[in-house]
Amino acid sequence: MKLPAAVTIYEVGPRDGLQNEARQVPTSDKIRFIDALVAAGIRDIEITSFVSPKWIPQLADAAEVSRGVARPTGVRMSALVPNRRGLDTALASGMKEIAVFMSASETHNKKNVNRTIRETLAAFDEVVPHALAQKVSVRAYLSTCFGCPYEGDVDPDRVVEIVERLRDLGVYQVSVSDTIGVANPAQTEDVLSRVIAKVPLEHIAVHFHDTQGTALANCFVALTLGVTTIDAAAGGLGGCPYAPGASGNLATEDVVAMLHGMGVTTGIDLDKLTEASRTAATFVGHELPSKYLKAHLGKQARARRRAEHGSS
Ligand code: MG
Numbered sequence: 001m002k003l004p005a006a007v008t009i010y011e012v013g014p015r016d017g018l019q020n021e022a023r024q025v026p027t028s029d030k031i032r033f034i035d036a037l038v039a040a041g042i043r044d045i046e047i048t049s050f051v052s053p054k055w056i057p058q059l060a061d062a063a064e065v066s067r068g069v070a071r072p073t074g075v076r077m078s079a080l081v082p083n084r085r086g087l088d089t090a091l092a093s094g095m096k097e098i099a100v101f102m103s104a105s106e107t108h109n110k111k112n113v114n115r116t117i118r119e120t121l122a123a124f125d126e127v128v129p130h131a132l133a134q135k136v137s138v139r140a141y142l143s144t145c146f147g148c149p150y151e152g153d154v155d156p157d158r159v160v161e162i163v164e165r166l167r168d169l170g171v172y173q174v175s176v177s178d179t180i181g182v183a184n185p186a187q188t189e190d191v192l193s194r195v196i197a198k199v200p201l202e203h204i205a206v207h208f209h210d211t212q213g214t215a216l217a218n219c220f221v222a223l224t225l226g227v228t229t230i231d232a233a234a235g236g237l238g239g240c241p242y243a244p245g246a247s248g249n250l251a252t253e254d255v256v257a258m259l260h261g262m263g264v265t266t267g268i269d270l271d272k273l274t275e276a277s278r279t280a281a282t283f284v285g286h287e288l289p290s291k292y293l294k295a296h297l298g299k300q301a302r303a304r305r306r307a308e309h310g311s312s
Contacts, residue, residue: 001224006265008044008229009252010175010205011037013280014065015046015080016249017237019056021284027061029283031068033276037234038075040272042252044229046099049080050090066093078139082113087127091134098131100124100171101141104159105148108179112143121165128169140171141207145191146183149242156191163195163204173205175231178218180242181211188218192225205229208250210289211240215250216258223264230255235277235288251290253277 014034018025025033034047047069053060062079071077071094078097081087090098102120103109109117131138145159163174176195183191188206195204206222206229208215219230236251256268274296281288 003223003262003264004226004228006228006267007223007259009042009256009266009268010229010231011042011045011234011252012207012231012249013037013233013235013237013252013277015049015059016231017233017235017280018284019049019058020238020241020248021058023283023285024058025283027064027068030061030065033234033280033283034065034069036276036279037273038070038072040276041266041268042273043074043267044076044078046078046080050086050093051080051082063089063093066090066095076137078137081127081131083123084126084130087131087136091136095136097137097139099139099141099175100127101143102162103143103148103179104162105144105151105154107150108144108148111150117162121162121169124166124169128171132170138169138171139173139175139205140166141175141177142166143177143179145176146178146187147180149180156194159191160194160198163199167199167203171203173203173229174199175205175207175229177207177231178209178215181209181215181240181246181248183208183218184214185217185221188221189225192222192227196225196227201226201228205231207231209240210236210247210250210254211243213247216254219250219255219258232256234273234290235280235293236290237277237280237284237288247289251277251288251292253290253292253296257292 048062048065049059050062079090079095081098166174208218232252233249234252238248240246240248
């Protein structure tokens with residue numbers, strides 16, 4: 001079995017996680033959370049979103065978060081940007097990397113950004129070159145690559161075509177995303193193989209959701225194909241926007257534990273990461289879905305009980 005020696009975890013908890021949480025998290029808690037993730041060894045992190053607070057009230061403090069976080073050398077911090085205005089605000093708030101987003105299925109794209117796929121790509125022509133001219137790197141999320149909540153199946157050739165278009169625009173990486181968590185390992189191999197045949201591996205990341213429990217299996221397939229960037233959210237923050245109560249984002253500690261177990265390095269301290277997620281669970285006000293986190297907390301509770309028992 002051939003696996004990459006090292007993998008980059010692209011942490012999306014502070015943005016993709018918190019934007020889907022019901023509770024409004026105070027800015028100071030968000031900053032503490034981001035600092036804790038960086039202290040755990042995360043080197044690529046999406047910290048917020050400059051999408052209008054009308055759509056994402058949870059991240060209305062994007063400028064304050066951007067200005068409030070420490071930015072140690074070697075840590076790349078990114079923010080989601082919907083349009084030229086969002087880009088300008090992100091730049092004014094000190095962001096050096098942004099991410100744009102669109103869907104591989106027409107209906108999801110229309111509902112999410114109120115534009116057709118063609119119109120969205122045309123709008124990117126006004127955002128991406130301008131960002132690049134300011135020496136700002138641009139990442140892209142391509143949603144619904146493995147299934148659409150409105151249309152069902154998504155044509156893999158359409159996925160490939162859009163990834164190529166995004167690359168031509170100068171986006172350094174496209175995150176091939178399973179927005180509703182329906183991908184299975186065989187489908188992952190099919191879609192990613194087609195993408196990799198056209199676009200060099202270093203420009204591809206994967207973004208799986210664990211809605212049906214297949215995220216790690218899909219990551220494993222991506223690794224065997226040579227993909228070395230995996231998106232994940234600490235603790236599995238965020239839930240699934242299409243299925244209330246269901247899991248959404250793959251939990252960072254779950255994928256990091258699997259990688260380390262297989263001898264693949266990430267540069268992340270799993271204990272510190274788990275501690276950051278434990279704190280996040282307190283400020284979102286509910287248990288987080290990460291399996292590794294649950295096991296870790298269970299072990300801690302057992303050790304505490306034993307210690308109390310032993311001392312009485
Ligand atoms: Mg996600």
